[in-house]
Amino acid sequence: MEKHLKKYFALFALPTVLAFLTAFVIPFIFGIFLSFCKFTTVLDARWIGIRNYVRAFSDKDFLNALGFTTAFAVVAVITINLIAFLMALLLTRGKKGTNTVRTIVFMPNLIGGIVLGYIWQLILNGILNMFGATLTEDPVYGFWGLVILMNWQLIGYMMVIYIAGIQNVSNELLDAAKVDGASPLKVVRYVIMPLIRPAVTICLFLTLTHAYKLFDQNLALTAGAPAKKTAMLALDIYNTFYGRNGWEGVGQAKAVLFSIIVAVIALTQLYFTKRKEVES
Known part of the structure; x- marks a missing residue:
């Protein structure tokens, strides 16, 4: 065969x-x-070297989007994984009704991004309107609005991965740690965490890549913010492509830089996942 x-x-x-x-x-x-050419269509491309990349890095909107996206990714990755891991610990104790709770928490991941964006725009603007503000009034509101939205969408997904990892930890090993006098915190830190490192690695980089690729939620939730202060990388590239003829190649240079960032994250994820599998 x-x-x-x-x-x-x-x-x-x-x-x-x-x-x-x-x-x-x-x-x-x-x-x-x-990305190294000046063009309006692919048929009239003319080589101009690295000029598009120079213009991309001199674009304040692009640099602001890069900084905004990086800050958002750091906060979102920490909050999503911390909450998802804590919920996974609570929902692997064999209590009645845990399967129902898992299903409910996971359901937001099934809703499309653009729909989530408009739903949370209505919710958050409704809350902020009580204080005379809106999501687009201050970049801080848009930032935390996006963090809340992404947490609500991805916590359930990451929780399922953490649950799968925790359920693979031997009950005999957990019981032995408790017999030896380990507190619940020490059991989590010294027994569970080392054994679910592949799951942790996968969740970290899934949320990281998702944060950098966020587009539709960003467009729906914070579109119209002054001076594009809440535009993330994908949205800034979109705005560049569909404004001023794509800056005649600058948008393509930004897209290549964006692809490199996502590729580096994905390759790093693959490296660490393989490394954790070998160590385990």
């Missing part, structure tokens, strides 16, 4: 490889080329 699989592997893999090359690799390489 293995000989037959090896013999026909290339034949069966060929359609997938061709689709991957056509839909991803070739357009991505062509996109990198266009």
